[in-house]
Every structure is written in structure tokens, then in C-alpha cells.
Amino acid sequence: MKKSLALLTTSALSLSLVLAGCxxxxxxxANDPGSADKGVVNVYxxxxxxxxxxxxxxTAETGIKVNYDTYESNESMYxxxxxxxxxxxxxxxxxxxxxxxxxxxxLEPLNFDNIPNFEDIDPALKxxxxxxxxxxxxPYMWGLLGIIYNTTMVDEAPTSWGTMFDEQYAGxxxxxxxxxxxxxxxxxxxxxSYNTTDEAQIKEAVDLLIQQKPLVQxxxxxxxxxxxxxxxxxxxxYYYGDFLxxxxxxxxxxxxxxxxxxNLYVDAMCIPKNAENKENAEIFINYMCSTQAGLKNCxxxxxxxxxxxxxxxxxxxxxxxxxxxxxQSILDQCESFKNLPANTLALYDSxxxxxxxxxx
Amino acid sequence: MKNKWLAAPYVVWMAIFVxxxxxxxxxxxxxGQDGSVTLDNFSNMGTYVPAFRNSFVLAFVATAIxxxxxxxxxxxxxxxxxxxxxxxxxxxxxxxxxNFLLRTYAWMTILDDNGLIxxxxxxxGFFNLWNAIFGTDLTCFHMINTxxxxxxxxxxxxxxxxxLPIFSVIDxxxxxxxxxxxxxxxxxxxxFRKVIFPLSLPGVLSGVTMVFIPSVSTFALSRLxxxxxxxxxxxxxxxxxxxxxxxxxxxxxIALVMMVIVLVMMAIxxxxxxxxxxxxxL
Numbered sequence: 001m002k003k004s005l006a007l008l009t010t011s012a013l014s015l016s017l018v019l020a021g022c023x024x025x026x027x028x029x030a031n032d033p034g035s036a037d038k039g040v041v042n043v044y045x046x047x048x049x050x051x052x053x054x055x056x057x058x059t060a061e062t063g064i065k066v067n068y069d070t071y072e073s074n075e076s077m078y079x080x081x082x083x084x085x086x087x088x089x090x091x092x093x094x095x096x097x098x099x100x101x102x103x104x105x106x107l108e109p110l111n112f113d114n115i116p117n118f119e120d121i122d123p124a125l126k127x128x129x130x131x132x133x134x135x136x137x138x139p140y141m142w143g144l145l146g147i148i149y150n151t152t153m154v155d156e157a158p159t160s161w162g163t164m165f166d167e168q169y170a171g172x173x174x175x176x177x178x179x180x181x182x183x184x185x186x187x188x189x190x191x192x193s194y195n196t197t198d199e200a201q202i203k204e205a206v207d208l209l210i211q212q213k214p215l216v217q218x219x220x221x222x223x224x225x226x227x228x229x230x231x232x233x234x235x236x237x238y239y240y241g242d243f244l245x246x247x248x249x250x251x252x253x254x255x256x257x258x259x260x261x262x263n264l265y266v267d268a269m270c271i272p273k274n275a276e277n278k279e280n281a282e283i284f285i286n287y288m289c290s291t292q293a294g295l296k297n298c299x300x301x302x303x304x305x306x307x308x309x310x311x312x313x314x315x316x317x318x319x320x321x322x323x324x325x326x327x328q329s330i331l332d333q334c335e336s337f338k339n340l341p342a343n344t345l346a347l348y349d350s351x352x353x354x355x356x357x358x359x360x
Numbered sequence: 361m362k363n364k365w366l367a368a369p370y371v372v373w374m375a376i377f378v379x380x381x382x383x384x385x386x387x388x389x390x391x392g393q394d395g396s397v398t399l400d401n402f403s404n405m406g407t408y409v410p411a412f413r414n415s416f417v418l419a420f421v422a423t424a425i426x427x428x429x430x431x432x433x434x435x436x437x438x439x440x441x442x443x444x445x446x447x448x449x450x451x452x453x454x455x456x457x458x459n460f461l462l463r464t465y466a467w468m469t470i471l472d473d474n475g476l477i478x479x480x481x482x483x484x485g486f487f488n489l490w491n492a493i494f495g496t497d498l499t500c501f502h503m504i505n506t507x508x509x510x511x512x513x514x515x516x517x518x519x520x521x522x523x524l525p526i527f528s529v530i531d532x533x534x535x536x537x538x539x540x541x542x543x544x545x546x547x548x549x550x551x552f553r554k555v556i557f558p559l560s561l562p563g564v565l566s567g568v569t570m571v572f573i574p575s576v577s578t579f580a581l582s583r584l585x586x587x588x589x590x591x592x593x594x595x596x597x598x599x600x601x602x603x604x605x606x607x608x609x610x611x612x613x614i615a616l617v618m619m620v621i622v623l624v625m626m627a628i629x630x631x632x633x634x635x636x637x638x639x640x641x642l
Contacts, residue, residue: 079602171502177588179604218505218587232474349605356591356599357410 038063041280044080044088046267047072047222048242049141051300054293062287064280072221073178081106087274089281092140095266096180096337099130103339107136108271114282117289117307125266125306129338137268138285141303144240144323144334145181145263147256148224153234161189161258163235165208170215174227174236177219179352180337181263182209185237188260188335195338199347206351210358228253239265240323241303257323257330264334266306388612401613408596408614412621415593418507419575422514423522426571427564429515430522434563435556437523438530449527452520464513464584471503471512471585505587513581514571521570529563530556565629573622593618 047070055066071077074097101107112118118138127134147158164173176182184194186205217233227233229249243255269285271278287293294310304324311319319325392398437448470476478500487498503509541551579594600611
């Protein structure tokens, strides 16, 4: 009896060793396509932020299966990771969220030996403020925020964030449904920095948003696509790349870079601390930095690509677009979000709740 | 006695997926971010009174509308032939085969300012007629992104939960009881008031429970049909877990307060129901 038990244990042990060996081998020689199971990579990205065929190409080329989920704001992504709601291998947060996650020790340093395509990244986007030593992130896309408006529904072209607070557009305005972006719009309009930690300025901005609330048709994130394309709203603040996508559907739409300045953001690929497939994640990140994948993504979502080779391959009409690849005079008007200290973040939370609870 | 074990899978299920999460909610509600025991999460509950008010008022209105629509429907349905009843039941259940969110998305398209209803009314010249008569300048009925749209979403999604229990209770009323009332000279309205309605109350009570509770805690509806402008309890709680304000402890505290209020309301209602007929709510 004891003997057979020992035998069973040994065989179970050796079986698990064999299995473990398989797993290790798979990730070691991941560039060899077609052979056995190469494991998976769990990717968590923004909604409407990829050319889906790139994922198929990736699996065809590497044999790694992609489990792909989407989120709609940095904050909801952060909530899921903090809750341990799921384990992801690659996430693509924005600049300020990356620096928050670095500070809170939620990200794994990348092994850049496995990401040779990092060379192709625009040097201007390397060693950014949010990741000064460039240890944790590889830029995925970047771009500008601005006002998208329907030329048939406004009397004159907007030039200022003030349009978002203009009473003549009551019921026609779409506002961000997340605290950082929404409060940011008001801060910029008031002439303050996105990164102010001054309690009075933030409260003033939220007071302005509360005044604006009766004018707002709805608070949206990606719902803005449908509403602007369908002509059910006249004005909304969103990203230039998304504007190009919307304009393909509804040519009446136009884009305005507000005179008060705007937000320049970078979304970058990172590996969370508890990632189970770190090597596959690095293979994935490297693949997304290939010219082929970068070009496909860029031509699908129209955000600005950080890859130099992609910019060369793009239609000159696109790569010469002053809002897609802005020159220094525009960049000088832009400000990026930085991570805020904990007490300011707490203030954002309570102020956002105050706005949401305010009556219409 | 042996058959008792047949319930074991469900008991295990309940323990893992109902009781354990409930305990976690309580633990979270009474602890702070740093893990220490605290009442802080409850001390600011007053700030959220508007969300409680929004949720309870809208859920109450939706429940009342469900009774007004659902009771007559269930009553007349129970008098119909078997075939009609089967078809009607099928039609009531049919929308539930499709996902709740998809159905709600459909309502967005229907209620929009450029949506199906307004397009239809505009195509048949309704707005021209209306403007000619009332001298107004109307181009559409504004329906989406209002509290009315949220209530509509609640009624549409939860109405079957009102109709089904009322129907099954009325359907089981012994016809002899009604005959007896008639023999004793009751008019048909009196039969309804004195016999059928009191006997159907347990169905109404369980219908109210099954409509009111999901309505109070619903969250996607406000975002989709209300334009995110009316913060409901469900949204407020979701915000603490997946949204802008990451604070599961506060979220649990709000959820706990909501559960206690609902429990108290249900207890009062059941007391009221027992007084009528002595039948416990399903």
C-alpha cells in the first residue's frame, strides 16, 4: 500500500516536472511558430484602441494566444488591478496613471533585451516625466485632446474651452465621465495647470462643472463616438485620433485646439507586478512596436504613433497633419497630466462625487 | 430525512457565493484603507443622501408603475384560455432571453433625439401639426438622458418579475371561493375587492420585492439612459470599486446601509402582508 502510494507520488512529481519543463521551454523559444502551445498573454487595453487583426497576426507569428479585455478609463483599470479582480500581463495606462502605479509599486520593470523594437520609438518620447529612467513603459500611442464639434450645429467655430460651458449649447454638450479629464477641462479654461494641487483652484473648477451640469447632455467616454457620429450632440471633448475616426463616418465634424492650451497624453504598455506571463508580455510589447503592427494600429485608430518607421510609412497627408504630429509651437501650448499627491487624489474623488451628486 | 442531503449543493453554493461575500462586505465596511477597525466609512454617509434619495424615489416610481401595468395584465391573463395564456407568458418572457445591457442599448436608439420615435413622429408630420396647433417650435421630444428614461428602463427590464408572481397567485385562487362569494350576493366588483384582491396580495408583495430591490441597486441604467447625470446608489458603489474614487471600504459601507434600509422596508411590508392573509411572501 505504502509502496504504491510512493510510486504514485513519484509519478505525479515527475509528471509535473515534465509539464513545468514544457512551460519553460515554450516561453524560451517563442519565436518559433507553429509548434506546440506557447502559452497565453493577457492584455488589458482601452476600448476601440487596436486593429483586431494585429492580435491574430501576433498569434499566427508567435503561437501565443491573446486574451484581450478592454477598459474605458485609467481609473477603472486601476480599480480592477487594485482589487486583484484579474491578472493581466500587459496594461496600457496613460502617463499620469503609470507614474502613480510606479509609485505604488504595481509595475514590473521591463527587460529591454526582449524588446529590441524599442529602438524605433521617437527619442522625444523616451525617458518621459512619468517614467524618468524608462524602466517600466513602452509608448503605445499618443496624441492631443481637443474639442470636437458638429459644424452644422454650431453658429461659429469654437476656439476656447469656454464653448464647453456656453449656455447656447445647452443639452448639446458631451462631457468626460472621469474625474481627471473633466476637472482638467475646467482647470484649463480657468487658466490653471492640470497638475495643480491648490485645493481652492480644484474646487473652483468643480464649481464651474456643477454650473455646467444642466447644460451637459450626458457624461460619456467611448459613447461619444455614436453620439457625435449620429449628430445627437454638437460639442464634446475627446482625442484627436478618435476625431479622425468619427470624421470618417460624419464629415460634418471638425476639431478645435483650444487657445487656452490642451492635454498631451501618452499611453504606454506596462507589465503589472503580478503578471503570470512576463516573457510573453515582452514578446507582445515588442510585436506591437514592429512597423507592421504599428502601421495597422495607426491606420485603424488614427492616434499618433511613437514609432519613427511607422511615421515614414504613413500617407504624408497623415504624417504631415499638424494635430497628429504637432510641431513645437503647438507642443508648447500642451501640458501632460502628472501623478497627483495622495491628498489631492482624495480631493479629486470627493469633488467628483460632489459633482455627480449635484442636482441637474 | 436522507433527502435533506439533496440540498447540499445549494447550501454550499450559498455559503460560498452569498454568505461569504456578505461577510466580506461587512468586514470591509468596518475597516479603513490601512486595515484598522473604524466607523469612518459611515460618518460621511450624509454626503450621499442625494444618491439614496434618487435611487429610492426612482425605484418606488418604477415599482408603482409595474403594479399598475402588471396587476391588470396578470388578472385578465388568468381569466384567458390556456392557449392565450401560454402565448402571453412566452411574450412576457421573451425579452429576458436577451442580455439586459443589449436591451437597454436598444432603448437608447429608440429614445434618442434623433431616435426611432422622434424620426417616426417627424416623418408622419406630427411635429408640424403640433407646432401649428400650439405655436411651438418643437423638433423632437426630449426623452433620453432624463430621469423618466431611467424609470422606463427599470419598468421595461423588471416588469416580468411583477407579472409572473401575481399571475401565479391569482391563477391558483380556488374558483369555489369566488362562486361562494357570488352565491352570497356579492357583486363582481365586490368579489374583486373582498376576495380576489386580498388573496392575490402575496403575489403583489413578492412582485414588489422582485422589482424594487433590483431597481434600487441598478447601476448601468443611469449611465446609459440617464446620461450619467443622476447618480444612483449602484453607480455610487461601482465608482468606489471600478471608477474614479477607488475606496472599496466606503463602497462596502454604502452597500451595507442600502441593504439594511431595503431589509427594514421588506420586513415592514411582510408584516403588512401577514396581517392580510397569514401567507408568507414567496
